Amino acid sequence: MEKFDYLQLIKEARKNTKNLKNYCEIKIAVLGDSATQQFVQMLKANLYRNKIFAHIYEADFDMIDQEIYTDDSGLYKFMPDYVVLYTSTQKIRDHYYQNTHLDADQIVGECVARICGWWERINSKATVRIIQNLYALPFERPFGNYGGRLKDSLVGVIREINNCIVSKLSDHPNVLLNDVEYLASFHGRKNWYDEKLWIYGKLLCDPKCLLYVVDNITNIILAGLGRLRKCLVLDLDNTLWGGIIGEDGLEHIEVGREGIGEAFFLFQKYLLELKNKGIIVTVCSKNNHEDAIEPFRKHPGMVLKEDDITLFIANWDNKADNIRRIAEQLNIGLDSMVFIDDSPFERNHVRACLPEVAVPEVPEDPADYVSCLNQFNFFETLGFSQEDSQRSGYYRQKFQREEARVQFSNIDDYLQSLKMKAVFSRFDRLHLARIVQLMQRSNQFNLTTYRYNEKECEAFMDNVSEYYPVYVTLKDKYGDSGLISVIILRVSGIKIVINAWLMSCRVLSRGVEQFSMNKVVEYAKSKNCEFIEGIYIPTAKNRMVENFYEQFGFRKTRTDASGQIFWQLAVCDYRPQKNWIEELKEEEWQTQLS
Amino acid sequence: MANAAVLEELNKIFCEVFDDDQIRIFREMTAKDIAGWDSLNHINLIVAVEKRFDIKFTTREIMTYENVGQFADAVEEKLLKSGRTPDLIRR
Numbered sequence: 001m002e003k004f005d006y007l008q009l010i011k012e013a014r015k016n017t018k019n020l021k022n023y024c025e026i027k028i029a030v031l032g033d034s035a036t037q038q039f040v041q042m043l044k045a046n047l048y049r050n051k052i053f054a055h056i057y058e059a060d061f062d063m064i065d066q067e068i069y070t071d072d073s074g075l076y077k078f079m080p081d082y083v084v085l086y087t088s089t090q091k092i093r094d095h096y097y098q099n100t101h102l103d104a105d106q107i108v109g110e111c112v113a114r115i116c117g118w119w120e121r122i123n124s125k126a127t128v129r130i131i132q133n134l135y136a137l138p139f140e141r142p143f144g145n146y147g148g149r150l151k152d153s154l155v156g157v158i159r160e161i162n163n164c165i166v167s168k169l170s171d172h173p174n175v176l177l178n179d180v181e182y183l184a185s186f187h188g189r190k191n192w193y194d195e196k197l198w199i200y201g202k203l204l205c206d207p208k209c210l211l212y213v214v215d216n217i218t219n220i221i222l223a224g225l226g227r228l229r230k231c232l233v234l235d236l237d238n239t240l241w242g243g244i245i246g247e248d249g250l251e252h253i254e255v256g257r258e259g260i261g262e263a264f265f266l267f268q269k270y271l272l273e274l275k276n277k278g279i280i281v282t283v284c285s286k287n288n289h290e291d292a293i294e295p296f297r298k299h300p301g302m303v304l305k306e307d308d309i310t311l312f313i314a315n316w317d318n319k320a321d322n323i324r325r326i327a328e329q330l331n332i333g334l335d336s337m338v339f340i341d342d343s344p345f346e347r348n349h350v351r352a353c354l355p356e357v358a359v360p361e362v363p364e365d366p367a368d369y370v371s372c373l374n375q376f377n378f379f380e381t382l383g384f385s386q387e388d389s390q391r392s393g394y395y396r397q398k399f400q401r402e403e404a405r406v407q408f409s410n411i412d413d414y415l416q417s418l419k420m421k422a423v424f425s426r427f428d429r430l431h432l433a434r435i436v437q438l439m440q441r442s443n444q445f446n447l448t449t450y451r452y453n454e455k456e457c458e459a460f461m462d463n464v465s466e467y468y469p470v471y472v473t474l475k476d477k478y479g480d481s482g483l484i485s486v487i488i489l490r491v492s493g494i495k496i497v498i499n500a501w502l503m504s505c506r507v508l509s510r511g512v513e514q515f516s517m518n519k520v521v522e523y524a525k526s527k528n529c530e531f532i533e534g535i536y537i538p539t540a541k542n543r544m545v546e547n548f549y550e551q552f553g554f555r556k557t558r559t560d561a562s563g564q565i566f567w568q569l570a571v572c573d574y575r576p577q578k579n580w581i582e583e584l585k586e587e588e589w590q591t592q593l594s
Numbered sequence: 595m596a597n598a599a600v601l602e603e604l605n606k607i608f609c610e611v612f613d614d615d616q617i618r619i620f621r622e623m624t625a626k627d628i629a630g631w632d633s634l635n636h637i638n639l640i641v642a643v644e645k646r647f648d649i650k651f652t653t654r655e656i657m658t659y660e661n662v663g664q665f666a667d668a669v670e671e672k673l674l675k676s677g678r679t680p681d682l683i684r685r
Contacts, residue, residue, distance in 0.1 A: 007610070007642055014613055037634040196653045201637050 006042070006207040009214070013045035019053040022540070024225060029057040029075050031064045032086035035202040039086065042214045050222060061202070065114075068121050076125055082224075083122055084131045084178070084217065085115070088204050089138055089158060096154050104152035104160065112164040119172050127455045129224060129382075130175045131217060134162050136184030136205070139193050173433065173454045176220055176382060180204075183212045219380040226440045226451060229358060229378040230332055232274065233323055235341035236285040236292055236314070240264060240304065242366065246291045256301020263366035268303035270370045275308050278388025279379055280330060280395065282311040284322045284339075289314045310395045319346050320353035330395065331505035333443060333541060338378050340369075385434045387482050394506055397478040404478075415511060415580040418476040422512065424519045425586045427461040427469045434483045435471055438504065443541040446502040447534065447548060452488075466491055468523060472516055473589065474507055474581070481507055487516060489523065495531045496524045501548075511579035517552050519583075521574045533557075534567040552577070596666035597680040600673070604666055607642045611635060621663030647673060 019025060028043070030036050040058050047054045057078040059067045064085065067075040075083070092111060099107055119130055135158050147153040151160065162181060169175055184192040187209060194206040204210065222228070237244045241264050242254030254261040255268070275281045281304070285292050292314035296306045306312070311329060313322045319341070327334050335356040341347055342362050351359050363372050401418065408414035427435060436454050443449070452460070460469040472485035485503040489496050498520070503512060524532055534549040536542075550556075553574060554567035601619065608617045612630055625631040640656050643649075643665075649672040659665045670680050 007638060007645075010638055011610075011613065038637065041634075196651075196656070197637060197640075199653050200656055201633055203637070207637070207641050 006038075006211060009042040009045040009211070010038070012048065013041040016045060016048040020051075023048075023051045023053040025053050025055065026082065026221065026225075027055045027057070027078060027080040028082045028084060028221075029059065029067075029078055029080040030084045030086055031059045031067050031075065032084075032088070032204075033062050033064055033091045034086065034088040034198075034204045035061060036086055038203065038207060038210060039214065042210060043217060046214050046218045047221065050218060050227075052221065052225070064118065068118050071125075079126065080128055082129050082131055082221065085118060085133060086204070087115070087133045087135070089135045090198055090202075090204075092135060092158055092161065093138060093154060096157055104157050107157055108160045108164060111161050112168070115165060116168055116172075119175055123172075123174065123455065127453065127459070128174070129453055130172075131178050131220060132165065132175050133178045134165060134181045136180050136192060137189065139189045173383070173436075176224075178213070178216055178220065180213060180216075183209070183216060187212060216377075219377050220382070223380045223382050224440065224451070226443060228336060228381065228441060229279075229338050230336040230441070231280040231282060231326070231330060231338070232271065233282050233284045233326060233337055233339045233357075234271070235343065235346065236283060236287060236295075238342045238366075239340060239362070239369075240268060241295060241299075241302075245295060246287055250294055250298060253295060253299070255295070255299060258301075260366065261301055263369065265301060265303060267366065267369040270373065272303050272308060274379060275304075275392060276389055277379070277381075277384065278391045280310045280332075280392060281308055282326050282330075283309050283313060284319055284326065285314045286316055286319070287314040307396070308392065310392045311399075318349065320350050323350060323354060323357060329399075331444065331508065338373075340373065342366075382440065383433055383437055385437055387434050387437070390482065393479065394481055397481070398506055400478050401476075411509075412578075412580070418478070418510070418580070420474060420476040420510065420581045421584050422475075422515060422581045423473045423584050423586050423589050424470055424516065427457060427471060428586075429458075429461075431471050431483055432457055432461075435486055438483065438486055439500075439502065442502040442504065443539070444505055444544045445508070446500075446539075446542050447498070447545055448500050448537045449502075449539050449542060450500050452500070460488055470519075472503075472512060474510070474512060475589075485512055485516060487520065489520065491527055491529065494529050495533055496520070496527065496529045497533045498535065501534075511577075511581055513548075514577035514579040515581040515583075518576050518579070521571060521576075524571050530571055532569045532571060534569070536565045536567065538563060538565070596663070596670045600666055600670050600680050603646065604643070604662070604669065607639070607646055611638050611642055619662050621661065621666070623662040624660065643669065649673065649676070 030040055036058055040056050044054050044056055057074060057080060059075065067073045095111065096107060115132065122128060122130060137158055138154050141147045141155060143150065143153060147155060150156050166177070169177065192205050192209050194203060197203040197207070204213070234240060240255070242260055243252055245253055255264040256262070257265060271281060293306065293312065295302050296304065296309070311326050313326065315322070323337065323339060327337060333356070334354050338358045339350050340360070340362060347359050347362070350357055358378060360372060360376055362369065405414050408417065432454060435457055436452065439451055457469065460467045468489040468491065470487050471483050473483045474481045484507045486500065487498065488500040490499050520532065534554055536546065536548065538546070549567035552569065554569040557566045557568045559565050605617065605619050608619050609615050612628055612635065617628065640651060644651065647669055649669065651668065655668055659668070673680050
């Protein structure tokens with residue numbers, strides 16, 4: 001049976017009723033104006049394949065308004081993490097045909113107001129992420145091409161509703177788009193709709209196409225859990241250009257606007273787009289280094305330049321070892337990497353040695369490279385911040401620092417030479433998007449791995465009496481590292497509880513933890529607290545910080561039934577930690593250049 | 595009357611869709627005779643049968659079948675119409 005089969009998923013849903021130990025649990029409410037049974041079964045099964053056990057609340061058919069506007073509805077009792085608003089083009093079509101006396105603006109206005117009303121009502125009642133279906137454009141066009149230019153044709157109305165939904169998203173950061181219209185046009189509207197099953201069972205689309213909707217939402221949820229791919233590892237010969245640089249030479253490799261070179265040129269354009277969106281691009285090639293780097297420096301047809309490549313490894317070692325080295329140097333997990341190589345031998349080797357790395361089958365024809373990489377949707381993300389576009393620059397600075405490090409005989413001299421400056425400041429609206437993103441992405445240096453969303457962070461920010469949520473930004477003479485740490489403190493009587501402490505691994509071993517702990521203790525004193533309590537919740541990935549609190553003089557007090565480990569420090573026992581970071585006020589950050 | 599080979603294949607699909615190897619279909623069988631024959635599983639049944647035999651039911655057909663016999667007859671008729679021999683459908 002093929003992997004991605006409607007009946008297969010339905011069958012799996014029936015079987016996978018038990019939660020497994022290492023599976024993550026989430027709660028999803030599905031509210032639809034079309035049938036949701038098939039969708040819910042498949043979503044459950046597909047999430048289960050990704051080691052997620054979903055508890056799903058399925059509202060009755062076409063009861064979106066009732067669920068959302070009734071205070072004690074099943075939806076609110078269920079307290080979901082996600083609400084899927086599973087809306088259908090066919091319902092808009094009904095509405096359109098019933099209201100032919102209205103003009104297009106009125107119909108669009110009503111539909112959009114209804115949807116925004118849902119979002120706002122849900123947001124006023126609960127802290128959740130909302131996944132909103134976009135509408136697939138209809139297959140029917142009674143006025144042919146001419147209908148496409150009419151505002152009041154069905155296609156015109158739906159197109160406008162989609163535009164309005166998208167434009168409203170910027171005011172609603174917790175609403176995520178399920179771009180059903182992309183899926184329908186990508187797979188073809190002719191095959192998308194199934195009028196028979198709409199009439200019989202009110203199915204959103206053909207059951208085969210339902211798989212795409214399910215997979216799309218699965219990707220969103222994985223991204224929300226921090227299960228993101230962050231890094232591309234690329235082969236060179238016949239992957240980034242046609243030919244073999246070591247044999248054919250610079251003049252004879254194929255890349256650029258001419259001939260088959262355009263296939264590689266377009267692939268590189270796509271890769272550059274990923275790099276600009278924050279994906280780390282690295283190279284791993286079996287070549288002499290000077291041969292391999294030459295096209296990046298000299299070939300006019302190359303889109304990717306030396307500066308775009310965060311780590312460039314060209315040697316004759318085996319690729320699995322090289323990829324492991326890349327992961328170590330970047331401090332990222334193997335499960336956040338994607339490896340692209342035209343050689344089946346290399347692909348199979350990496351698959352066998354490093355099963356966590358995603359290794360897509362690369363098609364024979366380089367013209368298909370983009371569509372191959374594109375179809376996996378490896379790089380789904382819930383947001384995009386300035387941080388992302390600068391990510392590869394941060395890593396370049398990091399490697400410059402490491403080179404400089406060798407010149408110093410001891411670490412203190414080196415750290416001092418960096419002239420580091422940091423801001424330690426309460427959450428503010430300006431930094432909220434990046435704060436949430438860091439919470440999603442940090443796995444290793446993360447004491448409790450709580451993935452708070454925008455609204456929860458805002459609530460911490462506004463709760464001045466109980467919470468002191470802070471972010472830390474860092475820069476030095478090599479450049480600005482941006483917002484790299486988040487700490488959430490809760491004042492509880494004479495105790496400060498460290499609810500969350502996480503940090504980007506980019507800035508490990510620079511003294512940020514020591515600097516921050518000094519600030520935490522300072523805060524505890526200002527609040528007349530006598531104790532600080534730290535919590536460590538073990539995950540598969542955060543062993544790195546298992547004994548984090550010990551180095552600061554905390555003592556382990558207890559381990560509760562769920563495995564959480566509690567540490568405690570008496571404020572009077574704390575010995576300030578040495579570090580070489582100068583503190584700046586937020587307002588000094590921009591003006592004072594390193 | 596539907597051919598034995600068609601009934602045999604249909605039986606396999608029923609077992610698969612309802613996840614029950616014990617199901618033995620018969621001509622007069624209706625939704626009442628099988629636990630879990632709801633609208634969700636009816637759609638699954640349609641999807642599975644259409645896929646297995648490479649045929650398409652009409653909307654009227656899926657809404658009006660009264661029992662398994664009528665369903666099987668329709669499958670056979672569609673096979674014949676498309677020039678296939680029901681006897682050879684077995685696999």
